[in-house]
Amino acid sequence: MSRKLLKLKGAFDLRPWYQRNDYLGWIMRAKRDATKVRRLQQMLDELRAGDAYMNMAWRPRR
Structure with a gap:
């Protein structure tokens, strides 16, 4: 697995269980494949940025 994918997987794993569940559900x-791809891309972008959850501001607890 590439380093970028491992970093995203780590960011996903650090999210609370309810956020991981919400994202996957x-x-x-989504009924259309294009919608699934768009939503997946949004999730990945938010994981990369680390400051959003489903288009809402989010800060992890330290």
Whole structure:
């Protein structure tokens, strides 16, 4: 696995369980493949940035 993917996987794993569950359900409920891809890309962008959760501001607890 590439370093970038491992970093995103780590960012995903650090999110609270409810956020991981919300993201996966939200992506899987999309009817069109194009919508699934768009939602997946949004999730990945938010994980990269680290300051958003489903288009809402989010800060991890330290």
